[in-house]
Each structure stands twice: as C-alpha cells, then as structure tokens.
Amino acid sequence: MAKLYLRRGLLPAIMVAIIFSSCHKDNTKIEPINVSPAARSYSSKQLQDYFTLMCTLTKSTKGFYPPQAARAYGYVGIAAYESVRGGIPGAASLYGQLNGLTPVPTANSAVQYNWAISSNAAIADMMRDMFDLNLTTITKGKIDSSEQANLAALSAGVSQDVVDRSVQFGKSVSAAIYEASKTDGGHQSYLDAFQLPYTLPAGDFCWVATNPAVPNPISPKWGTNRPFLSANVNNVTPPAHTTFSADASSAFYANAMGVYNQVKNNSAEQVEIAKFWADDPFNTCTPAGHTFNILVQLLKENNATLEKASVAFAKLSIAENDAFISCWKCKYQYNLIRPVSYIKKYIDPTFATVIGTPAFPSYSSGHAYESGAGSMVFINMFTNGNGNYDFTDYSQLQYGFPSRHYSNFTDMALECANSRFYGGIHYNEDNLEGLKMGQEVGDNVNKLIVWPANLK
C-alpha cells in the first residue's frame, strides 16, 4: 500500500514540490520582497497641499493661461504618481503608456523607501521646473518652504539612509519626467503664451479680437503639442460646427440668436452660474485649477491615502493636459468667430456679454472639454460608474462665491459647460460638443492606461 502511494502520489508530489521551490527561488532573485511600507500607509495631506499650492502659483505666475496651467498640473501629477508607484501593488509605470515619456527610474524593491518623502521631493522639483523662469522669490520660497517643512515632518523616526534614498529617488523621477516634457511642444510656453508670430486667418467666419487690448489669440499652436495619449487627439475629433452664415434665416444665425436671447433672459441663478465657473486666469487658477481644487476636496472627503491620491492626480493630470491640446487643436482648426463679435456685427451692436470673452476661437469650449474630462475621472475614482455623488463645491468660496451643490458629477460638468452659454461667450453647440469630447478624453484616460485597482 505504502509503495503504491509512493508510486502513484507521494513521489510525483515530491518532484513537483522540488520543481516549484526551485522556480520560487529564481523568482525571488527577479522580484525581491518589497521591504518598504505601502503608499497606502501614508496620508495624502502633503499631496493635497501641493496641489493647492499649484493653484496659488498658477494665479500669481506670469504666462499661465489655461493651456499652460493644464500642462503644468499635468507633469506635476505624473511625477507624483511615478514617485510612489513602487509602493502601490500592481501599479505599472506610465513609461510605455504615455507618449514621449522616456524610462522613469524604478525603485529598488530590496531596499526601503519612504514614499511620502519621495513624493515630496519629486513634486517640489517638478513644480520648480514647470514654473521655472517666471517664479518670483516669493513663489519659489513657497515651494521651498513647503518641501522643507514636509521633509522635516516626514523624516521623524525615519533612518537617514531611507530619507536620503527616498529624496534621491523622488528627484531622479522628477528629472526624468521633466526631461521628457521638454519635447512635447509646451516647454517654457509661459514665456510666449501668444506664440507669435501668428497670422490670423481672414474671413467672415473667423475669430477676431474681442478685446482691443488683447489683439492676438492665446496659444494658436497648442493643438500641435504632443498629447499623453494619441487617442485623445487622433480619435477625439469634434464634428464640424454649424456652417457659418450671416443670413438671418440660417442655422448659424439661429445659434447666435440663441446666445443673444439667453443673455437677455438669464435668470439671476444663471448669471451666478456664469460667474461661478468663469475661472479667469490670474484671478483664479484657471478652469483646470478649479477642477483640481474639486479633486483635492474629494480626496479630503474620502480620507484618501497617498496611494489613491497619487493615482487620482495622475489620471486628472493626463486628462486635463490632453483635453486642452485636443480642444485647442479644434479651436484653431475651425477658427470660429465668437458670439459677441457675430452678434455685434449682424444682430445688435450694443450687445454685452455677462463675463469677458477669452482671447481664442469659439469652437469648441475649453471649459466644457476640461470639465467633461475631469468628470469622467471623478466618476471612475469616486462612484460605481453612475456618477452619483453628493458634492458641494466649496472651492470658489475663497473668491466670494457661495458654494454650489451637485448630486452627480455629470450634472456638475454640464452646468460648467452651460455656464459659457449663460455668460454669452459660447454658442450652445460649442459646449455640447466640447463636453462630449472631453468625456471621451476622460474615458480614454481611465481605459487606455493600466491603472492599479482596489485603491485606498
């Protein structure tokens, strides 16, 4: 009987065990046990604070119009993710997944890192790099002092070699990503936001300056920048807008009349919505900054760890950066005249908008694009896919706006898109198509990149 077991069961089992254990030994050499505490064991407060500081820098740094701001947020978010990726189970590098990203240093899993310290070093360096030449002594001092204060707090009880290694790792990650950023077309674009010389296309349908003090449109070549995901530019292509016509019986004229009548009949609430979402550069931290402020609040509400916050910021960073490139490509492909210029010329020369018209073509709406993209990230990160979330946006209280409440992220994005129609600065079509395109951008970010799951 014993011989039978040996022959039929035990012997093969012993052989399998020997083979398995030898395989296991080999694997250990390739993938050593990760000795660092996981990213989910750290608070995300410092990360949230850095993105709040991003808002302050965006408002107060010369040259940071909406596209430039979205790009700066974009690279900071990527640096934040890559610097803690080694501490997130199943987190793949964005190298090989994002256009133009060269290999990003990988942490050595045989030695210990403090991911919060790595993140602190990476973000501070990337912020200095993104705002670089236009930083003032005061704004640079804000980054430096945040970095030093965080490092002091995070280093308590951590051995010096872990601190040094983590700082060094964070810096090397940031340096690699910054180097890659130099070739995307937006490097130091804050020095030349109007990208002159640029010849305005001529024609009745074409954009003309809406403010004599700003005769040139902002960043006309931004659409040729390298997106993080090619699909966000190649596959996200808004349909052609309604054919331009000055004829009072045309569909285009009707669109303009739609804007005119809306502005004339706005309710007090609609005027408030138009102003709430105005997000003027240099008064606020631009539309992308508003969306990042919303994310900061969502992370606070959910007590998100460094793990979840890093992934959320990376997703939103990619979405916002690409939404602006995709939108700007569309804007300068069509070069469509703004409603205020059309209405003054063909309908009513005394027409006045509720808020100022930004200096770039109408189709499609940047706000609609970016809020659509952001909403898809929020839906993915904070809901079961239906978008339902009881949310009150407090981020504009600082600028004298009462908070606004939403029960669904899609509703919030739609309100943001519609705000431009109430403001009289976009045709409704700009907003509806922009929102759809932005949602596609956000969806691509969620689906085309391998993201870690089961985040805390």
Add this chain to the structure above:
Amino acid sequence: MRLLFCCLVVVVMSCNNPAPKNTGKDGRLDRLADRSCRAISIRQQRFALANQIRFATDTLATLKGKNDTMRLHNELQICLRQKDSLLKASLALADTIRMQLDSMMPYSDKAAQKQFTAKLDSTLKARGCEVTTREDNIRH
C-alpha cells in the same frame, strides 16, 4: 468627602461647559463670514469693473480717430489701476479664506458638512451678504 465629590462634579461640569466652546467655534465662523463677506464684495466690484473696462475699451475702439477720447482713455487707466488693486486684495483674501475653511470644514462627515454650510450661509445672510439658495441650483 461629599463636599469633595461636589467640588469635583462642579469642576468637571465647568470643564465640559459647552458655552465657551461654542463661543470659540462661533467666533471662528464669524471671522470666516467676515472675510467671505469681504470676498463677495470684492468679487462684485471685480465683475462690475470688468464690465466698465469692457465697455470703455469697446467704445474706444469704436471711436478710434473720430472723437476726442482723452477723457475715456483716462477713465480706462483709472479702472485698470483699480483692477490691479482689487486683484491683489482678492488673491490675499482668497488664501486666508481657503486656509480658514480647511481648518474648520468637516470634509469627511457629510452631515456635519451640511450643518456647517447652513450655519455659514445663515451668518452671511444675517450680515446682508449675497447668498445663492442651493436648492435653486439649475438642473438640466
């Protein structure tokens, strides 16, 4: 022994007396409301001034080379200077409000968050500051 016990109860009760604690919270809320009121006022001035500037620049562009526009031009320069000083005031106030809000807002407790919002709104309303009714948010 009984006297000692009574003294202890009095001491404990005075420590737990909610009145001073509430006064502290209310004091912080009052300060936040003060600043928010100022921010609302600055915001209204900012948008009104932006309208004035738009009107003046539009008019100047229309009248270019036709009339004596010196007066309007001077007015525009005054508006632009006002805009700069309002912007500085707005940005400085924004940072203070944001930090104060962050230190007071119970972000992770929805019920407490709503309570806080309602209290802030009623304080602002009592001071005559503009508040939009949340229930009036437009649904599309």
